[in-house]
Each structure stands twice: as structure tokens, then as C-alpha cells.
Amino acid sequence: MKRLDPSRRILLADMETKGLADCKVFESRGGYQALKKALSMPPKDIIETVKKSGLRGRGGAGFPTGNKWGFVPQNSGKPIFLLCNADESEPGTFKDRLLMEKNPHRLIEGIAISSFAVNSHKAYIYIRGEYAKAASILERAVEQAYSAGYLGKRILGSSFDLELVVHRGAGAYICGEETGLISSLEGKKGQPKLKPPFPAVSGFLGCPTVVNNVETLFTVPWIVEHGGEKYAAYGTEQSKGTKLFSISGWVNKPGVYEEELGASLKDFIEYYAGGMKGGAKLKAVIPGGSSTPPLTAEEVEKATLDMESMAKLGTFLGSGGIIVIPDQLCLVKLVERIAEFYWDESCGQCTPCREGTGWLYKMVASIEHGNGKEVTLEDIKKTGRNMMGVTICPLSDAAAMPILGFVQKFPDEFLEHIRAKRCPYGETH
Amino acid sequence: MSSTEFTADRKERFKTIVAKYEQPSCALLPVLYLAQEQWGYLSSSVLEYVAGLLGLPVAHVASTASFYVMLKKKPTGKYWLQLCNNVSCTMLGSEELLAVCKEELGLEPNQTTGDGLFTLSCVQCLGSCGTAPVVQINDDYVENLNPSLFRKLLQRLKVGDESVIGEMTKEMHS
Ligand SMILES: Cc1cc2nc3c(=O)[nH]c(=O)nc-3n(C[C@H](O)[C@H](O)[C@H](O)COP(=O)(O)O)c2cc1C
Ligand code: FES
Numbered sequence: 001m002k003r004l005d006p007s008r009r010i011l012l013a014d015m016e017t018k019g020l021a022d023c024k025v026f027e028s029r030g031g032y033q034a035l036k037k038a039l040s041m042p043p044k045d046i047i048e049t050v051k052k053s054g055l056r057g058r059g060g061a062g063f064p065t066g067n068k069w070g071f072v073p074q075n076s077g078k079p080i081f082l083l084c085n086a087d088e089s090e091p092g093t094f095k096d097r098l099l100m101e102k103n104p105h106r107l108i109e110g111i112a113i114s115s116f117a118v119n120s121h122k123a124y125i126y127i128r129g130e131y132a133k134a135a136s137i138l139e140r141a142v143e144q145a146y147s148a149g150y151l152g153k154r155i156l157g158s159s160f161d162l163e164l165v166v167h168r169g170a171g172a173y174i175c176g177e178e179t180g181l182i183s184s185l186e187g188k189k190g191q192p193k194l195k196p197p198f199p200a201v202s203g204f205l206g207c208p209t210v211v212n213n214v215e216t217l218f219t220v221p222w223i224v225e226h227g228g229e230k231y232a233a234y235g236t237e238q239s240k241g242t243k244l245f246s247i248s249g250w251v252n253k254p255g256v257y258e259e260e261l262g263a264s265l266k267d268f269i270e271y272y273a274g275g276m277k278g279g280a281k282l283k284a285v286i287p288g289g290s291s292t293p294p295l296t297a298e299e300v301e302k303a304t305l306d307m308e309s310m311a312k313l314g315t316f317l318g319s320g321g322i323i324v325i326p327d328q329l330c331l332v333k334l335v336e337r338i339a340e341f342y343w344d345e346s347c348g349q350c351t352p353c354r355e356g357t358g359w360l361y362k363m364v365a366s367i368e369h370g371n372g373k374e375v376t377l378e379d380i381k382k383t384g385r386n387m388m389g390v391t392i393c394p395l396s397d398a399a400a401m402p403i404l405g406f407v408q409k410f411p412d413e414f415l416e417h418i419r420a421k422r423c424p425y426g427e428t429h
Numbered sequence: 430m431s432s433t434e435f436t437a438d439r440k441e442r443f444k445t446i447v448a449k450y451e452q453p454s455c456a457l458l459p460v461l462y463l464a465q466e467q468w469g470y471l472s473s474s475v476l477e478y479v480a481g482l483l484g485l486p487v488a489h490v491a492s493t494a495s496f497y498v499m500l501k502k503k504p505t506g507k508y509w510l511q512l513c514n515n516v517s518c519t520m521l522g523s524e525e526l527l528a529v530c531k532e533e534l535g536l537e538p539n540q541t542t543g544d545g546l547f548t549l550s551c552v553q554c555l556g557s558c559g560t561a562p563v564v565q566i567n568d569d570y571v572e573n574l575n576p577s578l579f580r581k582l583l584q585r586l587k588v589g590d591e592s593v594i595g596e597m598t599k600e601m602h603s
Binding site for chain 1: 558
């Protein structure tokens with residue numbers, strides 16, 4: 001069984017250290033040494049190192065990080081911005097919060113190295129508004145980093161300057177989508193923008209902009225310190241390295257755990273999360289946040305935690321938010337919650353998304369509450385299919401995919417509701 | 430009506446905030462937070478004031494404010510109970526917490542108690558699914574809740590005993 005030995009951890013190696021959020025403690029654990037090393041390298045070598053590592057974005061889309069950095073034009077005459085995406089609003093995901101609350105300096109170090117690599121002198125951490133505690137921890141850490149010379153002018157005696165601002169969002173899932181995030185940071189509604197142009201070319205205020213997830217940037221110091229090859233030695237062919245998984249739902253030990261990509265999902269649930277609560281039988285697993293289609297219990301047996309395996313099973317590794325659903329709970333009710341979420345969070349710009357998410361919610365709710373018909377299931381499928389690939393951003397797809405997945409993989413649950421004209425599990429609402 | 434104006438201390442903080450950004454418009458969210466801190470919510474006169482300070486059209490400021498659930502367009506009670514009812518919290522009992530609110534406070538979602546102490550909202554995933562079910566009270570997360578704990582929490586808040594929030598949030602993440 002492939003399982004990450006604790007001594008080989010990359011992201012959570014130091015998590016047990018008391019007071020790690022303090023700059024001095026972080027330094028005593030070797031913190032900011034990678035930044036020192038990076039500042040002595042030519043920026044393009046850092047980009048090469050990250051390319052070699054095979055690191056792919058941890059925000060959900062899995063885009064190769066080094067390649068993204070390589071797209072940033074260096075001769076546009078405009079300032080370049082680096083935005084750290086700390087919006088973390090994908091249901092089932094709570095890994096970035098842990099990193100920011102426990103080890104904020106490692107993130108700052110990653111941001112400084114990455115900014116240096118892409119030639120940015122201004123970076124923002126866009127953190128979801130609800131994470132007030134993490135934001136204040138980060139703000140304190142940023143202040144300490146300025147005082148210690150890791151941010152500000154002439155960092156560590158080099159000629160590199162970097163300003164870093166912690167910016168709080170205000171409660172909108174769509175601001176996690178990179179162009180929605182940019183709109184929000186510009187003081188507007190968090191409405192996504194059409195791509196191209198991609199942010200790397202024209203993003204924040206029309207300037208070249210790199211948007212990366214917290215965990216992605218947090219990984220960078222290790223890669224710079226140990227080299228790209230060392231990182232690429234972890235994981236599978238297309239999914240290199242280790243990753244954090246947030247596991248929640250019906251398990252004994254929910255939480256955030258680091259595992260090497262390619263590890264068994266079943267073993268992950270058993271070993272880290274302590275298996276099913278009360279010895280319950282497994283019904284379904286949402287593997288990568290609520291936007292990813294579910295796996296059946298049978299599929300969970302063979303699934304491994306990497307992009308290749310998830311793709312084969314018709315789903316995604318996503319944000320690594322694993323939600324475990326037991327046999328005794330009503331799936332339709334949970335799908336109703338998922339559908340309501342996307343309806344609530346659709347920014348309303350594109351008709352298929354604005355209307356489609358509302359219809360999906362109403363149709364799923366009608367089934368859950370005993371008013372659905374067999375044709376409702378067909379209508380859900382039709383509506384879902386018409387929402388894919390037709391909007392400015394993929395929120396529409398993110399709403400349709402899991403709902404279609406549940407309807408396709410668990411048709412009997414829906415049909416039972418329809419035939420009984422009520423929720424067979426009993427209603428509490 | 431007295432004129433809408435930041436306190437002297439907040440005028441200083443306003444300057445510090447705006448100085449961090451490329452353009453005043455980018456400082457809109459933090460400035461709206463600052464205003465919300467002073468006035469409790471963003472009335473139209475507050476939105477006008479902020480627009481004036483940042484040199485932005487009032488319509489722009491109002492439309493931005495309308496987009497974000499954490500920016501309050503009307504007053505909430507002293508304790509804003511934000512109950513997560515997304516997937517993991519639902520699985521682990523958020524509906525029972527909702528029932529407790531109803532029993533203890535007579536509150537349905539989007540209502541405020543007559544004494545102005547509590548407002549209840551159902552909110553989306555708070556990024557705390559590992560410690561579900563969770564209720565955010567103003568800025569604090571109270572995690573790993575169950576009906577009896579939640580009842581105790583509400584009862585103590587009702588009699589003005591705020592220390593209960595600290596007690597129930599402490600050590601959650603150590
Ligand atoms: C609807 C939607 C919500 C998203 N939410 C987040 C989020 O909360 N955090 C995040 O890092 N990426 C999120 N993303 C992905 C971002 O658009 C973007 O791909 C990512 O921040 C890039 O960083 P990475 O390459 O390091 O992953 C979201 C995407 C979509 C379509
Ligand atoms: S589902 Fe409630 S915090 Fe995530």
C-alpha cells in the first residue's frame with residue numbers, strides 16, 4: 001500500500017511545531033532559507049525548477065504552475081501582479097485555512113519567491129471574508145515579515161522589492177474563480193470576465209497577473225530548496241508531488257491530511273480519517289469538492305488520489321475536498337443542498353447559469369419533497385447538459401456536473417422518492 | 430440628521446487602507462468593512478459617504494455592496510448567527526441546530542428577534558466541514574456543535590454572557 005511516510009511530508013512537515021505562526025519560530029525551523037536561495041538565482045531558473053517539479057495548481061483546475069508563470073509577458077511595460085487565491089469556498093474544502101492559520105510565513109515565503117520569479121513587485125492575498133481569524137493571523141505575519149526584511153524594499157539585501165497586502169473578500173463563492181477574484185479586487189461585483197485574454201496577459205487593472213492557490217504557492221519554497229526533480233519523484237506520471245486532502249462527512253477523524261498523489265482513496269478514508277463513523281456502510285464519496293461528480297462505493301475501492309484515476313472514473317481531484325456519505329443518509333437531500341449552493345452563488349451574468357442553477361435546484365427539491373415525476377429526472381439531465389461549456393466561467397459546469405453525476409450513478413434513490421411521493425428517509429425540514 | 434462621517438481614528442485608518450492600493454476603487458471592500466464597523470450596516474447615506482470619499486459613483490458603490498453577503502444592507506441583531514447548511518454540516522446535524530434556534534429564540538432564517546439580540550441566517554460552506562456542524566457568530570466560528578451545546582450557547586448569550594463564545598471557540602484549533 002502506497003502511503004506517505006510522515007518523514008517525507010512536504011506541506012505538513014512542521015505543523016506540530018508550537019508557535020510556528022511567529023516569524024522567529026519559523027526562522028528557527030529553517031524558514032525563509034528558500035527565499036534567500038531563490039534571490040540568488042536567475043528568475044527564469046526558478047520557473048524552470050517549478051516546471052521540472054511538475055507542480056500543478058492546487059485550486060482545482062490543476063494547471064501546471066511553471067507554465068503559467070512562463071506565459072507572463074516581461075516586456076509589456078506594465079506592472080505585473082501576483083494574486084494569492086485564498087477564497088477557499090468550494091464546499092468540502094478547508095485545507096488553505098489550516099495552512100494560513102498554522103504556517104502563514106511559509107505562504108509569505110512562497111509568495112515572495114513566486115513574485116520574484118515572475119517579476120512582480122506587488123502581491124495580494126485575497127482571503128474569503130469569513131476567514132477573519134486566518135486574515136488576522138496573516139496580517140500579523142505580514143507585518144513581522146516586513147520588519148524582518150522578507151517583504152518591502154531590497155529584500156534580504158537584494159535589489160528585489162515586494163509589497164504584500166491581505167485583502168478580505170465579503171462572502172461570494174464566485175470570487176474564487178480567478179477572473180471573478182480580479183473583478184472583486186478592482187472594487188466591483190465579483191463577476192468573471194471572458195477569457196482570453198488570460199489574466200497572465202491582461203488581468204488585474206489590465207496588467208499581467210498571476211493567480212495561484214494558497215497550497216500551490218505554499219509548495220514553492222520546498223521545491224526551490226530541494227529541487228524540481230526531488231518533488232517530481234513523488235506522485236504519479238501526471239500528478240506529481242503530495243497534496244492536502246480535506247476529508248469530512250461521515251468519518252471518525254475528519255480533518256486535513258497530506259498524502260502522496262496516487263495513493264488509494266479507500267486506504268485514505270480508513271487510515272487517516274479512521275473509517276466510517278459507527279461502522280456505517282459507504283454509499284458515495286465526493287472526491288474533490290462539491291463541484292466534482294461522486295464516486296460509488298464500488299468505484300471508491302479502485303480509485304487512487306491522482307488526476308488520471310479520477311478522470312478514468314469520470315470525475316476530478318478538484319480541490320481535494322473529500323466528502324464521505326454513508327448509506328443511511330438521503331442522497332437527494334444532499335444533492336438539494338448542492339443545487340441550492342450553486343443557485344445561490346451564480347453571479348447572474350450568463351442566462352444558462354442563472355436560470356439553469358435555479359431550475360436544477362427547484363427540480364431536485366421537488367423530488368426530495370415528494371412532488372417529482374419521472375420526467376423531472378429527464379428534465380434535470382437535459383437542463384444540466386445545456387449548462388455545460390456555454391458560459392463565461394465554469395460555475396455553470398460546476399453546478400451541472402455533480403448533479404448529473406448523482407442522477408446517473410444513483411438513479412434508484414431519485415426514483416424511490418418519485419414513486420413514494422416523499423423522501424423515504426423521512427423529512428426533517 | 431447628523432452628518433455621516435468617519436471617526437477621527439477611522440479617518441486615519443481610511444488613509445492607510447487607500448494607500449495600499451493601486452487605485453481608490455480597489456479599496457472599496459475594505460472601506461465598506463470600515464464603514465460597517467462604525468455604523469453596523471451600510472445605509473444609503475453611508476454608501477454615499479463612501480462613494481464621496483473614494484471619488485466613485487454612488488451607483489457603483491451600491492451595486493458592489495449589493496453583491497456581497499457579508500456587507501449588510503440592513504441592521505442585524507447584536508449576534509448574527511450564520512448557520513452553515515451545506516453538505517457536511519447537513520449530514521452532521523445542522524437541521525437540528527436550526528430547530529434549536531426556533532425553540533430557543535423563535536427564529537426562522539432571515540429573522541431578527543424582537544429585542545434585537547439575534548439574527549439568524551443560513552449560509553453556505555464556511556470552510557469548516559471537518560468540524561461540522563458549525564455556526565459563525567459575528568466573526569467567530571463555533572465548531573463541532575450539537576443541539577445541547579448550541580442551546581447552552583444561546584441561553585448564555587440571551588442573558589448577556591458573551592464569554593461563552595470565547596469558551597466554545599478556544600482550543601478548537603490548537
Ligand atoms: C466557480 C469557481 C470557483 C473557484 N474557487 C476557487 C477557490 O476558492 N480557490 C482557488 O484557489 N481556486 C478556485 N478556483 C480556481 C481558480 O479559477 C484558479 O484556477 C486558481 O486560483 C488558479 O490557481 P492554481 O493554478 O494555483 O490552482 C475556482 C474556479 C471556479 C470556476
Ligand atoms: S459544510 Fe458546513 S462548513 Fe463546510
